[in-house]
Amino acid sequence: MSQPTKGFSRRAFLRGSGVAAAASSVTSTQSASAAIVPVPIIAGETQVSLTVNGQKKTVTVEPRTTLLDTLRYQLNLTGAKPVSSDGSSGASTVLVDGKPVMASTTLTVAVSGKSISTCEGLKDGDIPKAFVSNDAQQCGFCTPGFVVAVKAFLNQHPDATEEQIRAGLNGNICRCGTYANVLQAVIALVKGNQNG
Ligand code: FES
Structure with missing residues (x-):
């Protein structure tokens, strides 16, 4: 086995490595804390x-x-x-x-x-009335979401075309398949310029 190089020992190497690691650690911590933007953390109720x-x-x-x-x-x-x-x-x-x-x-x-x-x-507005008069619900489970979505849509597009209505409400799903009637309800609202 070869002898350690004069002036360099395994113990000295480990001691030096530890200091370097500690220095590296301090540097990383300081960099990290400088980069962190404090945000409120909510714990519990x-x-x-x-x-x-x-x-x-x-x-x-x-x-x-x-x-x-x-x-x-x-x-x-x-x-x-x-x-x-x-x-x-x-x-x-x-x-x-x-x-x-x-x-x-x-x-x-x-x-x-x-x-x-x-x-x-929105229960007293024109949108629920249009849903009822156009028979735009069956089980009604999707209807509240549709009513609110229609409200938001018509606020932005009071003169919407049928194509715009179809595209604007495509995020709402009806498992009973009342889409045609929902479409008629919204067309009626646009024609009547009624916006709940
Ligand atoms: S009316 Fe039943 S899911 Fe739409």
């Missing part, structure tokens, strides 16, 4: 204030609580439906500050201070 259908509400939720669960199980607003946890059915559509979102994929803490509109807030 927290209070969230919302305006829901024009009324101020304060709820206590966990960080993981969805807006859909808050609406249904704390505020007793059961119109928006838990059909798809990924929002692909459109059945949990609500408006947040006027924009349609899926309540099933929205955290309540993310909409703190915002204005929420659900189908319950």
